[in-house]
Amino acid sequence: MIVERTYKEINERIKAGKAVVLTAEEVIGKVKEKGIIQTAKEVDVVTTGTFGPMCSSGLFLNFGHTKPRMRMSKVWLNEIPAYAGIAAVDAFLGATELSEQDPCNTNYPGEFRYGGGHVIEDLVARKTVKLRATSYGTDCYPRREYEKDITLDSINEAILFNPRNCYQNYSCAINTTEKTIHTYMGTLKPHIGNASYSTSGQLSPLLKDPYFKTIGVGTRIFLGGGTGYVVWNGTQHFPGFLKDKESGKLTGAGGTLAVLGDLKQMNARWLRGVSMRGYGASLAVGIGLPIPILNEEVLEYAAKSDEELYAPIVDYGDAYPNLRSEDLGCASYAQLKKGSIKVKGKDVPATPMSSYPRAVEIAGTLKKWIQKGDFLLGEPTQLLPGPGENDC
């Protein structure tokens, strides 16, 4: 390597207010202008961002003890059940959980107006949330019923712990069937009437480090408007590459992150309950990762542009629900962002599910934090598994 930098050196420069930070969007132009080596010499950190619905999110809560004490065995927050089989006053609230009274899809397509993700948004927005709990009562925990209005500040802990977030890449969803379908990729019109995609392309964190050379346990990140950490690989972490018959290896594919952070320092602008018509409830999460430019190779991937990054096209009307593989080709993020792609010879309007303007804002915010010296890089104690031998 011609350029080499350590985390320690970068952090020293951050503390001294001298670190050079660019967003993953800005660095593209800089590399085009000055080349990889020169840019790698100048730039310490590249910031990324993404904001979109991320299932597999949730919240660990500790409510504090009641008087008399209670061993809560069932817990509801605004009538959304939380899992209480952890300890006396601990619970886990999942983003996709629904009230037992929710009509779901009985009146298809269901609205799913309020779920676990919405409770998380209400808590972080400092709204009052109704806690209800029941128990069978024990000698040391005699209380059997409890109801109280709580807020984020009135409880001991609220730790956002999302077991699978920040998908490296995601399908561009279409529908080849004859009827409109309602999916977690949005409402898809029949006969390939539209296409829906969901990553921030050139700003997307894991697309910018496809070999996982810098991301690992302990990477400090922007999470929900506050700081958080990568604590493990996400569930279903299948790092690899999207391949194309003609051009070969294209783009990072199936990596994911498990992330954690203290909800009390997050912000409702970056944690939004979402309702996907006909599908269910979830949580939109804002995440940003800093990529330390340890060498020119790291920069080479961090500087990939929308023209060089691709999403696989997947039929959510048939192949996806039936777990059947089918090659419908790929679309570059540049094409997707222009708003029209070609599928089976047809021009199809493409719209995003994740917010590009918010991804820009996250990468910009993280850049400012680092420039101000408020945010030091966390050196991973262990890198996440990258693509296997056969994938590279």
Next chain:
Amino acid sequence: MAPKKIVLRFAADTSDKPIIYHLAKEYDLMVNILKASINPHKEGTMVMELTGSRYEEGIEFLRQQGITVHPLTQEVVRNEDRCTHCGACTAHCPTNALYIERPSMEVKFNGDECIVCLMCVDVCPVHAMEVKI
């Protein structure tokens, strides 16, 4: 006599009939077109205000032309605090009242183009599009 707001929807074959002329000339109605849009398939939507005592007859005339007529009692507004500019609604808005501005990818809402079809109210994942009565 107060003006009444209505929404008209017409198919390709009625889009070139001189309906406004007939409303004014034969039914003595004052017509004020507030919004109009015709898509590439020549299906159109029009929001108008009608004033005059022969309002009901005018509406009947429109229906006879195969035009769907319903009163406009509501308005769709965007809650700017809630909108995350994801863009999901733009695929479903028939008039491009909701559209993506490029290259910023910000989602713009032009209320003048809105025909209150409520598609965006159904598909917006964060309930940013609201109906105001």
